[in-house]
Amino acid sequence: MVRPIGMLAGAGFVLALLWSLAWNVVAYVQDPPVPTVEHEFHLKPKENISWSFEGVGGKYDNRQLQRGFQVYKEVCSACHSLKQVAFRDLEEIGFNKAEVKAIAKNWVVEVPSINPETGEPATRKAMPFDKFPSPYANETMARASNNNALPPDQSLLAKAREGGPHYLYSLLTGYQDQPAELLKKFPDAKTPDGLHYNPYFPNLNLAMAPPLADGQVTYADGTPNTQKQMAKDVSAFLMWAAEPxxxxxxxxxxxxxxxxxxxxxxxxxxxxxxxxxxxxxxxx
Structure with a gap:
C-alpha cells in the first residue's frame, strides 16, 4: 500500500513541475522580457591584459606593486580605505622597515586613538602595525563627500568583483561619452548629472569621476606614467592586497x-x- 501511494506522490510532483515549466514558457512567449540598457550596453572586463601573477606559476612583480601602491597613496586613498592591510605588510612587496615606518608616520590621515590622560577620543601618527586608516570618520561623512555614494573599501575589491584585476583595469580606463546608439534606443537612460558613464560598471553610471589621467603620478623608476600604466599597476597592487x-x-x-x-x-x-x-x- 505504501509503494503505490509513494508512486502517486512522485507522479504528482513531476506533473506539478511540468505544469510550472509549461506555464512559464507560455508566459515568456506571450510577454517576453523587455531588454534593458544595462543588458545591451554593459561590457565584460577586458581580457587582453597580461599579469605576472597569472597561471599556476605566477608571481607578483614587486616593482609593479610598489608603483601601484604609489598610485593608491597619491590618488585612491583620498576616498577609498584599505582597512584589511597593515603598513608593515608593505615589507612583502619590497619596502624595508625604515621605509615602512616613514610611510606610516607621514600618512595623511592619523589613526584613531584615546588620550591616556583624559580618556577622550584622539588621533595619533600611524605605526607600522596599524591598518591603513579610512579617509573618513564614518559612513555619513563618506557619503556627504561623494554625492551620497559610499566609496568601497579596496582591501578585497579585486576578489569581490567578477574579473578581478581585469575588471579594475577596465573600469579605470573605461570612462567615455554615452554612445549615440544608446541615447537613440533608450532616450530616458541619459547619465544623470553628477554621475559618469562607464560601460564596465554594472548599471553603466557611477559617482566616481575618472580618477586617473596621463602624468598624474610620477614614478621614481622612470616607468611611463600613462593612464593605462597607472591603471594596470594599481590593479595589480589591489590584487596583492586581496590575495597576498x-x-x-x-x-x-x-x-x-x-x-x-x-x-x-x-x-x-x-x-x-x-x-x-x-x-x-x-x-x-
Whole structure:
C-alpha cells in the first residue's frame, strides 16, 4: 500500500513541475522580457591584459606593486580605505622597515586613538602595525563627500568583483561619452548629472569621476606614467592586497603535486615488490 501511494506522490510532483515549466514558457512567449540598457550596453572586463601573477606559476612583480601602491597613496586613498592591510605588510612587496615606518608616520590621515590622560577620543601618527586608516570618520561623512555614494573599501575589491584585476583595469580606463546608439534606443537612460558613464560598471553610471589621467603620478623608476600604466599597476597592487599569499599557494601546490607523484611511484613499486612472486591461480 505504501509503494503505490509513494508512486502517486512522485507522479504528482513531476506533473506539478511540468505544469510550472509549461506555464512559464507560455508566459515568456506571450510577454517576453523587455531588454534593458544595462543588458545591451554593459561590457565584460577586458581580457587582453597580461599579469605576472597569472597561471599556476605566477608571481607578483614587486616593482609593479610598489608603483601601484604609489598610485593608491597619491590618488585612491583620498576616498577609498584599505582597512584589511597593515603598513608593515608593505615589507612583502619590497619596502624595508625604515621605509615602512616613514610611510606610516607621514600618512595623511592619523589613526584613531584615546588620550591616556583624559580618556577622550584622539588621533595619533600611524605605526607600522596599524591598518591603513579610512579617509573618513564614518559612513555619513563618506557619503556627504561623494554625492551620497559610499566609496568601497579596496582591501578585497579585486576578489569581490567578477574579473578581478581585469575588471579594475577596465573600469579605470573605461570612462567615455554615452554612445549615440544608446541615447537613440533608450532616450530616458541619459547619465544623470553628477554621475559618469562607464560601460564596465554594472548599471553603466557611477559617482566616481575618472580618477586617473596621463602624468598624474610620477614614478621614481622612470616607468611611463600613462593612464593605462597607472591603471594596470594599481590593479595589480589591489590584487596583492586581496590575495597576498597567492605565490605561496602556487609554490605549495607544486610541492604537493611533486609529493603525490613520488608517493604514487613508491606505492606502485611496493605493489610490484609484494606481488612479484605471486602467480595467478589457473581456472579449473
Amino acid at each position: 599569499n597567492l605565490p605561496t599557494r602556487h609554490a605549495v601546490g607544486w610541492a604537493t603535486l611533486a609529493y603525490l607523484l613520488v608517493l604514487t611511484g613508491l606505492a606502485y613499486l611496493a605493489y610490484r615488490s609484494i606481488w612479484a612472486d605471486k602467480k595467478p591461480k589457473k581456472a579449473k
